[in-house]
Amino acid sequence: MHPSYMVTEVLNLLAASLLLISFAMLSRRRTQRLITLFAWQGLVLFASTLLVAYSSGLRELYYSAALTLLLKVIALPWILQRLIHRLGVQWDSETLVNIPTTMLVGLGLVIFAFGLAQPISRMATTITRNTIGIALAVIFLAFLMMITRRKAVTQVIGFLAMENGLFFAATSATYGMPMVIELGIALDLLIGFFILGIFFFQIREQFDSLDLSNMEALKED
Secondary structure, X not given: OOHHHHHHHHHHHHHHHHHHHHHHHHHOOEHHHHHHHHHHHHHHHHHHHHHHHHHHOOHHHHHHHHHHHHHHHHHHHHHHHHHHHHHOOOOEOOEOOOHHHHHXXXXXXXXXXXXXXXXXXXXXXXXXXXXHHHHXXXXXXXXXXHHOEOEHHHHHHHHHHHXXXXXXXXXXXXXXXOXXXXXXXXXXXXXXXXXXXXXXXXXXXXXXXXXXXHHHHXXXX
C-alpha cells in the first residue's frame, strides 16, 4: 500500500472524528463536558496538522502543530476549567432550541457544507482537499452551537470551536496559514480570554447569572 494513500486515509479518519466531536458538542448540555470535547477537538487538530507536516515536508506546520497542542489542548481548556469553577457554571446550560431539533438542523448544515465545498475541493491541490467539506461543516456546527446556547461561557466555547474549524479548513485547502498570522491569532485569543474573564465576572456580579436573556430583559426595560 502506497504511503500517501495511508496518510490520506488517516487524515480522512481524523476529519470524521472532528465532525463527530462537533455533533457531540451540539448534544451536550454540561459545560464541563463541552470543554473536554473542545480539548479532544484540539487533539485531533494537532494530530492532523502533524500528519500533514510529515507528508508535505513543510517545517512551519510542525510549529503550527506544537502551537495547537500548547494552546488548544492544554492552555485554553485549563483556563476555561478555572473560569467555570470560579463562576460556578460547570453544570447544565440551557439551550434556546431543543437538542433533537438542533441535531436535525446540524445535519442539514453538514449536507449544505459538503455541497458548498465541492468546487473548492476540485481547485485544491493538497492531499487534504477531500476534507474541506468536513472543515466547513465543523465551522457551521460551531456557529449553530453559539446561537442556540443561553450561557455566555458556552457561546465562547462555540466561538473557539469555530476557530478550530477555520484552522482545519486552512490546513485542508492551502497547508495552513503563515506562522506569523497563527502567532497573532494565538495572542489575540489569550488576550481575549482575559478580557472575557473580567466580562463574565462583571455579569455575574450584576445579574447573579451568566444567562444572556437577563441582559436582553434589561435592554427591553
